[in-house]
Amino acid sequence: MKVTGVTAPDPSTVVMRLEKPSALFLDTMARTDCAMVAIIHKDSLKPDGSWDRPIGTGPFVLGDWRRSEFVSLKRFDGYVSPPGDKRDGYVGRKNALVPEVKFLAIADGATVKAGLISGALHVADIPDSDLPEMQKSNSVQVMTAPSATKHALLLQSRDPLLSDVRMRRAIAAALDLDELVAQASNELGKVNNSAVLMASPYYSEVQRQRYNHDPARVKKLLAEAGYKGQTIKLIANKRATVPSFPVAVVAQAMLQAAGITSEIEVLEWATQLDRYSKGNYQMMSFSYSARIDPAQSYNQFSGPKDTYPSKTWDSRRADELIEKATITADEGERRKLFDELHKLMLADAPLIFLYNQVDTAVVSKRLQGFAPWVASKPRLWEVGLAN
Numbered sequence: 001m002k003v004t005g006v007t008a009p010d011p012s013t014v015v016m017r018l019e020k021p022s023a024l025f026l027d028t029m030a031r032t033d034c035a036m037v038a039i040i041h042k043d044s045l046k047p048d049g050s051w052d053r054p055i056g057t058g059p060f061v062l063g064d065w066r067r068s069e070f071v072s073l074k075r076f077d078g079y080v081s082p083p084g085d086k087r088d089g090y091v092g093r094k095n096a097l098v099p100e101v102k103f104l105a106i107a108d109g110a111t112v113k114a115g116l117i118s119g120a121l122h123v124a125d126i127p128d129s130d131l132p133e134m135q136k137s138n139s140v141q142v143m144t145a146p147s148a149t150k151h152a153l154l155l156q157s158r159d160p161l162l163s164d165v166r167m168r169r170a171i172a173a174a175l176d177l178d179e180l181v182a183q184a185s186n187e188l189g190k191v192n193n194s195a196v197l198m199a200s201p202y203y204s205e206v207q208r209q210r211y212n213h214d215p216a217r218v219k220k221l222l223a224e225a226g227y228k229g230q231t232i233k234l235i236a237n238k239r240a241t242v243p244s245f246p247v248a249v250v251a252q253a254m255l256q257a258a259g260i261t262s263e264i265e266v267l268e269w270a271t272q273l274d275r276y277s278k279g280n281y282q283m284m285s286f287s288y289s290a291r292i293d294p295a296q297s298y299n300q301f302s303g304p305k306d307t308y309p310s311k312t313w314d315s316r317r318a319d320e321l322i323e324k325a326t327i328t329a330d331e332g333e334r335r336k337l338f339d340e341l342h343k344l345m346l347a348d349a350p351l352i353f354l355y356n357q358v359d360t361a362v363v364s365k366r367l368q369g370f371a372p373w374v375a376s377k378p379r380l381w382e383v384g385l386a387n
Contacts, residue, residue: 059096097384122364128186145372148290149357168349170221172211174258184243189355206339236285279309295325313350
């Protein structure tokens with residue numbers, strides 16, 4: 001979407017004119033992921049034009065930053081919160097109730113747990129595997145909430161073996177998804193083969209359609225594809241914040257039981273991300289960061305591979321439907337577009353969405369007002385500490 005003009009008719013109003021209609025403009029302006037939009041204040045730059053420091057418009061300002069140690073945010077006493085009685089993460093109420101918020105970088109999980117139990121830390125994300133232990137503690141409470149983060153198995157359609165859609169469909173049918181998701185999420189997640197978040201108003205009965213475990217269908221598809229037992233490399237990583245490795249282990253066992261040979265290749269995350277960006281893989285256990293609008297979600301993985309090698313789904317019909325969804329504001333029409341996209345994606349099997357991440361936060365009982373958010377980002381306004 002191209003902005004053709006920006007005017008300020010009065011001190012409190014900004015008008016942006018677009019080259020063409022866009023249903024995603026406001027959503028794009030409010031994105032919280034790594035591709036977020038920003039309007040840079042001139043004082044954020046040094047005289048030579050290089051970056052100096054962030055100057056925002058929210059309830060907190062940057063305090064101190066020590067690389068690999070911490071980032072502190074100070075309360076901006078001149079901030080005026082929007083009206084309202086709800087905190088929604090966008091333009092809802094945003095009062096800063098504490099003078100400072102400090103984000104600590106702690107690599108060791110045991111240190112995080114000890115800090116939470118002792119009260120030195122007030123809130124932290126934990127791996128699902130640590131949930132039972134932390135639920136036994138009397139000094140903390142455990143909060144869970146579904147997010148828009150998506151966990152998936154990517155299938156490279158340009159690989160000589162997986163270019164045959166029957167092979168990709170056989171892989172999908174070989175997986176007992178209910179069991180896989182239960183094991184990978186410590187029984188917190190629910191199977192969702194859709195790119196649309198279950199909590200979305202666009203999550204329809206069509207979006208509930210999914211792959212089913214069918215050993216007989218697997219056998220038939222493998223025979224039709226002429227599969228001779230070739231090994232499929234499945235790339236994963238062991239980051240504690242995503243289920244990449246557990247998903248790979250369970251999927252490998254299920255593929256093996258169905259007669260599909262696979263081998264797990266564990267990579268450091270930066271190396272895996274590089275392989276993903278170049279499309280250099282057969283299968284990959286991967287996670288997509290949260291996108292609230294379905295069109296933004298589809299844009300993460302759909303597009304021409306010649307131009308964008310990281311794209312998983314290379315379908316011109318899908319691109320056409322996504323483009324329509326970005327310019328159509330009517331909710332009913334958009335639902336039809338997303339429903340057609342979902343049925344096409346299930347048939348093409350360029351990837352297998354497994355489930356949406358269930359964010360788990362351990363919170364000190366002194367902390368008041370904190371709650372996980374669908375966008376997988378901590379909202380620390382309207383959060384305070386009891387004496």
